[in-house]
Amino acid sequence: MRHLVLLLLCCALPLQAGAPSPPSTDIADLRIEAADGYYLAWAINRLPGPIEVRLDAPATPGMASQPALPARAGVPAGGQVLVARISPPAGRSGRLQLRLLGVPGSSNARPRDVLYLPPLARTELRVDQGFEGSFSHDDAENRYALDFATPPGTPVLAARAGVVMQVEQRHAGNGQDRARDAAQANFIRILHDDGSMALYAHLAEHGALVRQGQQVTAGQRIGLSGNTGFSTAPHLHFAVQANRGMQLVSLKFRMQGVPSP
Secondary structure, eight states, rough: OOOSSOEEEEEEEEEEOOOOOOOOSSEEEEEEESSSSEEEOOOOOOOOSOOEEEOOOOTSSOEEEESSSSSSEETTOOOOEEEEEOOTTTTTSSSEEEEEEEEESOOTTOOOOOEOOOSSSSSOOOEETTTTTTTOSSTTTTTTTEEEEEOOTTTEESOOOOOEEEEEOOOOOSSSHHHHGGGOOOEEEEOOOTTTEEEEEEEEEEEOOSOOOOOOTOEEEEEEEEEOEEOSSSSEEEEEESSSSSEEEEEOOOEBBOOOO
């Protein structure tokens, strides 16, 4: 389950004229305001939960900026933050390349030890891949995830109350090329009150039963399981994650009815 949450925005600023309209993603917008001899770079959060961003100019090292680039900032839910004031290099013409990276969640999250409910509406749970599984649970983002084998269309339940932070449900099909298929998984991300986030992935195409910004209760139906993205068979991928300095990391968790690893 890689490449689900990282945003990458690239913007080329003309050094003599007004700033263009930068691109946007489902996570954030990069807004550039042209001032008298400098630019103001704003990050605008489009999610109902906090994100963290980093702005840099990889093709122009040492460019004058306040604060110096790369510059990082936390952006509250639905808010905007001035990331940097940028001054073009003296005597330089052409266009200046800026890049904004962003990750959901706050680095200030303090996850609690919580007993999670099972995320499937089934009397029996079968774990196909557990913590530190060698097939795909081998990186920081997924190390402490559980894969539950389940037929497509099985109701997926919120394992803990929270706010729906992201919904992706447009993808269809699956494959076994990790680099190509990992970003094609449908998923729902739910933000908890301690800043941790639950990820429910490989959902069915158009299988979400909730919307971004919606408050959900533990045990509520939120979607339908599927077999999208990097997957060899129908299953639900469940992980609890936190943002740790622009890096999503999975956290160990306890779940009712599932033996602790």
